[in-house]
Amino acid sequence: MSILDVRDLQVEFRSRSRGTVRAVDGVSLTVERGQVVGLVGESGCGKSSLARAVVGLEKHSAGQVLLDGEPVTPVGWRRRSDHDVRMQMVFQNPYGSLNPRRTIGSQLRDGLRTPASRTDPDGEVRRLLDLVGLDPATADRYPHQFSGGQRQRIVIARALAADPDVLVADEPVTALDASSQAQVVNLLVELVAELGLGMLFISHDLALVQEIADVTAVMYLGRVVEMGPTAEVWADPQHPYTRALVEALPRISAQPSLPVSLRGEVPDAARIPSGCRFRPRCSQAMDVCREDPPVVSRGAAWSACWLGDQIPVGAPADASEGDAR
Amino acid sequence: MSIETPRQTEPAQPQDRRVRKALARRSWPQRLRVKNVTSIWRQPAVVTALVIITGWLLVAALAPVLSPFDPIAQSPDTYQPPSGEHLFGTDELGRDVLSRVLHGARLSIPLAFVIVVGALLIGGFLGLVAGYLGRVADEIIMRVTDLFFAFPQIILAMAVSAAFGPSTRNAVLALIIVSWPTYARVIRSSVLTIRGSDFLASARLLGVGPVKALRRDVVPNSVGPAVVLATLELGNAILMLAALSFLGLGPRPPAPEWGAMIAGGSRDLSMWWTSVFPGLAILTIVLAFNVLGDALRDRLDPRHAKGMS
């Protein structure tokens, strides 16, 4: 049984000006122990809303989040249950994830739950700091005395204090510079392997996800459009959006070339195109794309695109911009 | 359990000790943005303000010792201009103005503290409730504050204190009633910002209960703006107290309240010393509190903002 099982998750936001916006519209994915699932998407795709809903910081409007088979309750007015606490989050902003007025040791102690830690909390704090590669003697320091990369390590240590089974990492290295990025990413990958965690790694950086994820899921406008073993998705992307993402990556080579741009823009989540959501920007859009595309599987990978289903006959149809629902 | 990533050490220390000290108190990104701003404790305005405030606090404490005369002792030497014997002259009842000004500090400053602390406790609590509980509690409390804000503060204070009957105690109560909404707003806004922060979310995810999170994560981070506001409000309280007593709604005569003294002196403006000196007292102390409050805001809020998303 998967350690994390997300089923048809929907997250809605209500605002007076734009009505109901469905930031996440039916996303399903699973994460196994010791596995890294990478979720890639650009701004507006709903990946952060998904992350927050999966971990329980937002209420979902439909669907389920199952941790080790049991549903997860969103954070409310009660203390988080011993079950729910086994899923933790690593946040994006190293400067906002730690309370500036408490020592890091005291913040690490927040999560300690095991009986061992109750008898010797300081020892446990030192162990956690060592686990993430920080000097245990620094437990009495304040967050502003650490660099961005170090703060992210502290955030990871804090998440580990609760002895979690699943880590949801929402753009954990985006705000760091290159040296720190590599260090923190490596740390996460090692922890997954050594502790047998499952990790949902969310990023806009396709190259990074390709390096570290076992399974890659590509998200666009609230839905996953393609998912499969990373090597396959990278080598032979089926969905035109995935292909566009891959082609838009600047590469280093002896014959450098400009990355290919994608026309159009991400539509407002309040006015989602009918049928295939990618239709207005797809260079291969056809008439049939006005209807919801089917899920087409190829072994362990699948994509949601009419192209996979049939050999296109005739010229591509006129793809008009944004048919609002 | 060993992980290969190398242990992190502190960034290499710059060679010059003075530079190191200057940089030591900043966080890593702040070290890279060295601004051309002198530390606030060195700015002449702030130092002057602190000196003035300390001076007045000492005066308030030592007024009986420092005053040459009894502040309420009347004498036949009415309306004497400033002279060697009466440095600030005498008022319409022959009382020594200097002694009255000094004793005025003894009256105004403690009362101002009482007003600020009272308003902070009430407003702070309600602001915390509104920000943290949200929804219905927030709506109710915000609408109440709206009601209060619909009136100019001083008019409302006048109305309340006139309704209760003029006295020192009622003036203080009126001013507390009138000023708590400001604190509520400021603290509520601070709490709302923290509610959206990642570190609070992280604490809740780890299983920290809502009350414990309030105590350890929300309140300590809301203190900054509250301190700034309280400092500024001290000056405001003194000013409003003076206004109320100028109108006869505050401490009853013969209490040497600065506002009342200005009122008394304003009957005959050619006798300028009876109004000007208490006026200067108000001016200097209120200005000093404002400068200090501003400086505290520069110090507390940007760093405060740095630590949050």
Place this chain on the structure above:
Amino acid sequence: MTPLLDVRHLSVSLPTSTGDFVPVIHDASLHVNPGEIVGVAGESGSGKSMTAQALLGLLPSGARIGGSATLAGRDLLALRGKQWNEVRGTDIAMVFQDATSALHPMLPIGKQLTEHMRLHLGLDKRSANRRAAELLDKVRIPEPERTLKSYPHQFSGGMRQRVAIAMALACEPRLLIADEPTTALDVTVQAGILELFDDLRRDMDLSVLFITHDLGVLAALTARTYVFYAGRVMETAPTTDVLMTPRHPYTSALLKARPHAGDAWSAAADGTTARLQTIPGIPATPASAGPGCPFAPRCAFRQDRCTDAPPPLLDIAPGHAAACVVQPDLGEVPA
């Protein structure tokens, strides 16, 4: 060919609150030829943004500047106060990372563009508006007429950056400095902006100093690159040479720390989850660096002589120089 921008031995120190000075750039030299896009690479603290600010007179007051910087023969570092108003925007312009803060939220885009132009070029309202529409067209914004009347918040990040570029180009500057212009944008939007820069270079013969930490972007767009570390130039060469055959250990380490998916020299994927090659420690700043090479504490090839004195920029091949006395054999950048 005489360079359009010629910076020699630039040094910048900034005052601290205690009255001391902290060096941020040390002995940096670079040049941009007409019609060339030159890249400046580096992480935070490397001084790359400070260099741009120095060239535009945007350093905090009290900063100490040494060396020289000339734009088409005109000494930029000697300009004072009002003289900058003639140069900024007309000879040299800048595009920043955050387009949102470069645009006034309360004024329509047309007004922001024309105001700028009328001030510098003295155009009347109608010609300014016409030119504004032309500029928007040049940066590939659809429906320029409608855009002129719209407000910044009605546009996406990518569009706003295009408007910011249009504003920068309004008075046809000879040099455009772009400081991380695509860092905040999605990769598909970034591709469009990079395409735009390349088109502008070809159509307008625009020279660009492109500052970024993203080595892939440099590879795609720039002809030559300078790699900055701790306020110094560590390596410079035609971009392909720097990135495919780096000669400085820092450049090599930076390349290996980057996810190299899709790069020409990436190893064939063997299916296992990979690790990025890390550089131990954190980036040094000029203030934290000791005597000698600032990268020495983190360098895998360091020798004793590296900490004696700062390494000079040594020529290795025509157009390729690296500030390293060890000159290790880094080979082709391996997987």
